[in-house]
Amino acid sequence: xxxxxxxGAVREAASVALVALLLAIPLVGxxxxxxxxxxxxxxxxDWVAWGVSAVFLGRLAIALSGTTRRLxxxxxxxxxxxxxxxxxxxxxxGGAMLIGxxxxxxxxxxxxxxxxxxxxVLIYVMLGWGLNIVVGLAGLLDLxxxxxxxxxxxxxxxxSINFGWSFWLCLPVAGLLAAAFGVMLGFPVxxxxxxxxxxVTLGFGEMIxxxxxxxxxFSGGPNGISSIPRPDFFGFPFARTAEExxxxxxxxxxxxxxxxxxxxxxxxxILILAMLTNLFTLRMRRLPLGRAWEALREDEIACRALxxxxxxxxxxxxxxxxxxxxxxxxxxxxxxxxxxxxxFSFIESAVILAIVVLGGMGSQIGVVIAAAxxxxxxxxxxxxxxYRMVLFGMAMVLIMLWRPQGLVSHRSPSARLxxxx
Amino acid sequence: xEYLIQQLINxxxxxxxYGLIAIGYTMVYGIIGMINFAHGEVYMIGxxxxxxxxxxxxxxxxxxxxxxxxxxxxxALIFTSVYGWAIERIAYRPLRGSFRLAPLISAxxxxxxxxxxxxxxxxxxxxxxxxxxxxGFVLAQEGNFVVQxxxxxxxxxxxTVALMAxxxxxxxxxxxxxxxxxxxxxxxxxxxxxxxxxxxxxxxFVMGAALAAIAGLIFTLYYGAVDFFIGFxxxxxxxxxxxxxxxxxxxxxxxxxxxxxxxxxxWSAYFPIAYKDVAVFGILVVVLxxxxxxxxxxxDIEKV
Numbered sequence: 001x002x003x004x005x006x007x008g009a010v011r012e013a014a015s016v017a018l019v020a021l022l023l024a025i026p027l028v029g030x031x032x033x034x035x036x037x038x039x040x041x042x043x044x045x046d047w048v049a050w051g052v053s054a055v056f057l058g059r060l061a062i063a064l065s066g067t068t069r070r071l072x073x074x075x076x077x078x079x080x081x082x083x084x085x086x087x088x089x090x091x092x093x094g095g096a097m098l099i100g101x102x103x104x105x106x107x108x109x110x111x112x113x114x115x116x117x118x119x120x121v122l123i124y125v126m127l128g129w130g131l132n133i134v135v136g137l138a139g140l141l142d143l144x145x146x147x148x149x150x151x152x153x154x155x156x157x158x159x160s161i162n163f164g165w166s167f168w169l170c171l172p173v174a175g176l177l178a179a180a181f182g183v184m185l186g187f188p189v190x191x192x193x194x195x196x197x198x199x200v201t202l203g204f205g206e207m208i209x210x211x212x213x214x215x216x217x218f219s220g221g222p223n224g225i226s227s228i229p230r231p232d233f234f235g236f237p238f239a240r241t242a243e244e245x246x247x248x249x250x251x252x253x254x255x256x257x258x259x260x261x262x263x264x265x266x267x268x269x270i271l272i273l274a275m276l277t278n279l280f281t282l283r284m285r286r287l288p289l290g291r292a293w294e295a296l297r298e299d300e301i302a303c304r305a306l307x308x309x310x311x312x313x314x315x316x317x318x319x320x321x322x323x324x325x326x327x328x329x330x331x332x333x334x335x336x337x338x339x340x341x342x343x344f345s346f347i348e349s350a351v352i353l354a355i356v357v358l359g360g361m362g363s364q365i366g367v368v369i370a371a372a373x374x375x376x377x378x379x380x381x382x383x384x385x386x387y388r389m390v391l392f393g394m395a396m397v398l399i400m401l402w403r404p405q406g407l408v409s410h411r412s413p414s415a416r417l418x419x420x421x
Numbered sequence: 422x423e424y425l426i427q428q429l430i431n432x433x434x435x436x437x438x439y440g441l442i443a444i445g446y447t448m449v450y451g452i453i454g455m456i457n458f459a460h461g462e463v464y465m466i467g468x469x470x471x472x473x474x475x476x477x478x479x480x481x482x483x484x485x486x487x488x489x490x491x492x493x494x495x496x497a498l499i500f501t502s503v504y505g506w507a508i509e510r511i512a513y514r515p516l517r518g519s520f521r522l523a524p525l526i527s528a529x530x531x532x533x534x535x536x537x538x539x540x541x542x543x544x545x546x547x548x549x550x551x552x553x554x555x556x557g558f559v560l561a562q563e564g565n566f567v568v569q570x571x572x573x574x575x576x577x578x579x580x581t582v583a584l585m586a587x588x589x590x591x592x593x594x595x596x597x598x599x600x601x602x603x604x605x606x607x608x609x610x611x612x613x614x615x616x617x618x619x620x621x622x623x624x625x626f627v628m629g630a631a632l633a634a635i636a637g638l639i640f641t642l643y644y645g646a647v648d649f650f651i652g653f654x655x656x657x658x659x660x661x662x663x664x665x666x667x668x669x670x671x672x673x674x675x676x677x678x679x680x681x682x683x684x685x686x687x688w689s690a691y692f693p694i695a696y697k698d699v700a701v702f703g704i705l706v707v708v709l710x711x712x713x714x715x716x717x718x719x720x721d722i723e724k725v
Contacts, residue, residue: 022503026470026496027539030477032548039476039548141522143529188710195456196709198525199660203702206657214695346653350533357526389537396530397512404516404523 009063017056024048094365101271105264115263119270119335121375123328126274128355128367130324133281135353136362137290138317139297140190141198144205145352148178148322150212150344152329157225157339158218167231171330178326179319186318191311205349212341224340230262231269231334238262266335273331277324278364284320293317294362347389354396423563428690429683434574434643436682437581441636442659443666443674444588445629451605451669452625453517458528459508461656462535463630467501467637468647469539475550475641486553490642497634504535505630506623514619532652539649549646577639584635585675592671601625605669654698658685661705667718676716 028051031042101122105115127149134142155174159165165173189200212219219225232238233249238261249265250257284290292313296303300310333339355374359366378388442464449457474493512531516524557571592598600621603611612618640655641647662681666673681701688697708715 019503019507022500023507026473026500027466027542030473032473032476032543034546034548039472039479039550041473041476135522139522141525185706188706192709192713195450195525196664196713199456199657199664200702200706200709203657203661203705206654207699207702210696210699214693347533350529353526353529387541390534390541393530393532393534393537396533397527400519400523400527400530401512401515404519 006064009060012063013056013060016059017052020055021048021052024051097365097368098275105267112260112263115260115267117376117379119263119267121372122267122270122274123332123335124352124355124371124375125368126270126277126328126331127325127352128359128371129274129277129281129364130321130328131352131356132321132359132362132364132367133284133293133324134317134321135356137281137285137297138293138314139361140314140318141195141353142201142318142321143198143346143349143353144201144203144208145321145325146344146346146349147201147205147208148182148325149329149332149348150208150341151178151181151322152326153333153339153344154212154219154225154329155326156330156333157228160229160334161225161227167229167330167334168234171327174330175323175326178329179323182319182322183315186315187311190314190318202346202349205344205346209341209344212344219341222340222342224338224342226338228333228337228339230337231266233265238265266331270331270335273327277327280320280324281364289313289316350396351392354392357396358399423561423566423568424690426561427566427568428686430568430570430574432683432686433679434577434682435686436679437577438636438639438643438678439655439659439662439681440675440678441581441584441632441639442655443662443678444671445633446660446663447666447668447671447674448601448625448629450663452601452622453513453524453608455513455524456528456660457513457626457629458525458656459512459531459535460629460633461652461654461659462532463501463505463508463652464633464637464640464655464659465647465649465652466504466535466539467497467630467634468640468651469543469548469637469649470500470634471497471638471641472548472550472647475553489553490638494635494638497638498631501634501637502627502630505626505633509623509626514622532656536649536652543649545649547646547648550641552645553642573642577643580635580639581675584632585672588632588671597621597624658698658701661701664705664715665708667715669719670715670717673715673717 025048029043029045029048031044033040033042101118104110104118110118127145131142131145134140134145152174155177156167156170159170159173160167185201185204189197213222215221230238233252236247236249236252238249248257249255249261255261281290285294292303292308295306296308296310296313303313304310332343336343351374355367355370358374359368359370374392381388442460445460445463446457449455449460471493474496475489478489478492508531512527513524516527554571554573554576557569557574559567559569561568592601600611600616601624603614603616604618604621608618611621640651658681659678662677663674664677665680666675666677681704684704685697685701688694688700692700
């Protein structure tokens, strides 16, 4: 009996190893090298051997111990425990995070580097929350979210450079422009099946990037736009010396000049913007429109039967999500002071989507944890940046296989018959 | 006029490549209703395996280009099909029956993985090879401008037509084709009637990957250079072709591919070349507005 089981496990492992061998031979086993006279071939059969034996042994171990069966439910129950946190506790966690975020620039270890990274994380949290409206609440897969981010960033950059508009004036304009783009794009495709939307948004993201790259008079082409005005503190610039007739921020408060002032100001600015996005989503979920988003995500045909116009509801989610992308874009432009089409490639969209998916679509706290994870881990793994994207793709697949509803938690509809709200 | 004919020939060749990739999208969409986002990457892997095989054959000399191409074709078909099969087995099959976006997101993960996997293993630089097939017929001449159809272009168009004929036969007449059509209509009922659904779906992926491998080989021969990023845009355009022709329809995919190829060739000839991709996606949007089922597609009925 035992030997039979063993033989079966070996057969299973051998067949998996054979597939691994066939996969590895052409691309791992041979390497194209640029020689003096065209390409030459270099072999790496040792890598193939190592990889295939690892696959064989790994599969054998799994088959013998039957761990997948035992391990997976355990991991699943961890996830379930996280998602079943009582409402009070999850609110407590959210409050604690917010207080932590508010105090971050004051704590002693917060040097310039820490605050800069925190700003980056917060930008992605905001983008994640914005996309969450579209993907998490309305259930629409948007693969070109970065296009709206780009629209916001270029709106601010061009308006402030060409017309001298202030950040506070540009911010709503950038959001509105992004929302307008969202409506323009969404209207034709939102009537169709969800999969089309994914590809059209992806195509749209590429279109925006190609146009920005090639329309040199408008966007500066591949060189991008530099010396974008930095934000000021309601009219008081963050500068060492003021220009004629102006007061700088440190003069206003009688402080010593420090370059940190601006960074801390940017930090609080993005914190406020992100929290506004969050608050907006939380309130929306209680409004008929937000309820309709969630209902549409759950069952479109039932919604239509109840007289909800799916196109308009989806369009509103799409436009509002785009608007927050635009806000984040304007912030990005003023923070960097320089933007180019390179910052708005498909991979950015994929990262933002991964944040939403990883966080558990529709979960607000999940997005924060996922954003922190996806931005901070690569930051610590700088030396492994070569493998970063490989691991990233692999992680996306594994998370889908293991917990399609997301790592941290899954938000069920806000309202449901039978009172489980 | 001569210029126009030349663009027509170039466009048809390009369209053959898009059409072959588009068939992979359309078959998978027909049978399991998902967009195999990683299909463009499968095509890229096909092109890479072709160029690696050509480079290995290099020292033996290209005494007979036909023989070299046949060997490379066999190698590319086998190994790329394994990739197609493995992708379905690992990343999509466990998610069958999960919520609708799950396989699509998994496919995006596969796509990112494969792109960077090839990048990591083979480097980021463009890999050029010597032309394998040279020469062609001169069709017309006007001053300095020569309208030419190369032997390679003839071979590509003939091979594509032959593949289409073979495929139509496969789908219409063989038991595998019948099983595929049955799964497309009603998977559960097909299973009850004794169709091995898992096997049929696996074979669909293998067939799609095989066609993508041929498209990759054609790309390698035609353009003579490959890098790890070619799959992304080609995949997007081939999907556009599949939608344009009517997703789920094989002749539609080929028709859409040819149309996209022609549009791209003519746009590059008469308009700013940098915007040719924008034109293609613009067409996708226009088609979706006015004819969401595509040129040859059937209306999509949603059931509860």
